[in-house]
Amino acid sequence: MTEESWRAGWAGDFADLRGRRVESWVGVEWALREDVPGSGPQFHDPAVPCLQLWGLQAVFDDGGLFSICTYDDEAVSGLWRNRSEEFDAKLHDSSRWAEDGGVTRWRALRELPVGEVEEVTAYADEGQLAEVLLVIGGRPLLLMAGELYETWEDELEFHRLDESVLAFTDPAAAERVPWTPSRQDWSRAPTPLETARPEHRRQGRAKAERRPKDA
Numbered sequence: 095m096t097e098e099s100w101r102a103g104w105a106g107d108f109a110d111l112r113g114r115r116v117e118s119w120v121g122v123e124w125a126l127r128e129d130v131p132g133s134g135p136q137f138h139d140p141a142v143p144c145l146q147l148w149g150l151q152a153v154f155d156d157g158g159l160f161s162i163c164t165y166d167d168e169a170v171s172g173l174w175r176n177r178s179e180e181f182d183a184k185l186h187d188s189s190r191w192a193e194d195g196g197v198t199r200w201r202a203l204r205e206l207p208v209g210e211v212e213e214v215t216a217y218a219d220e221g222q223l224a225e226v227l228l229v230i231g232g233r234p235l236l237l238m239a240g241e242l243y244e245t246w247e248d249e250l251e252f253h254r255l256d257e258s259v260l261a262f263t264d265p266a267a268a269e270r271v272p273w274t275p276s277r278q279d280w281s282r283a284p285t286p287l288e289t290a291r292p293e294h295r296r297q298g299r300a301k302a303e304r305r306p307k308d309a
Contacts, residue, residue: 105216107175108226114154115210116230119203120185121150124258127244128197135197142250143267146242147259148198149176150206151185161185162259164239170255171239172222205263207233219278222255227265236262240273 124146125135149163159182164171176182184190191200209231217225228235241256252271262268268277 104223111211116152116208117155118153119206121203122148125197145261171257236265
């Protein structure tokens, strides 16, 4: 199997969302800043136009689940649907996550769009499934493999193809962000990633070093 066929298989998982109806979202956030004096971890900054997530999960109207995280491939990461029952359970159960001021927190992601999934477009970069753009109930949701790095000056740097899932409800905001490495102008890309489904796929790897606490 080629890298292109593996990638197309994972994109096919997202393509299968078309026509499904999302009732709600839950997820586990990473703090943007780990220790703000006087308040501890910071999860919200008005200047940051996205959520930074360990993983997120769509809950369908029929009770089904669709869990999303990233996989590691050498020095870069991409988006992946994690089908593990254990991963589904960790994302669906808030009691598995500490509420002690740590750098992760579980919550319902009420700001994300719900309704019928109308459009799915996946994009590849550097051999990875870099981004997925969904239109749900007429509203966009852009998912990216990336990470926000906290600097010594308490600034945040936006990195692509990294270990978290970044969720933008305004895709135009992602175009205004200074990315490392630079982001392609997808409007000029010849075609989005093909979503053919090969018979076999490489098993992706969720990040072993980042996991919720034991139940």
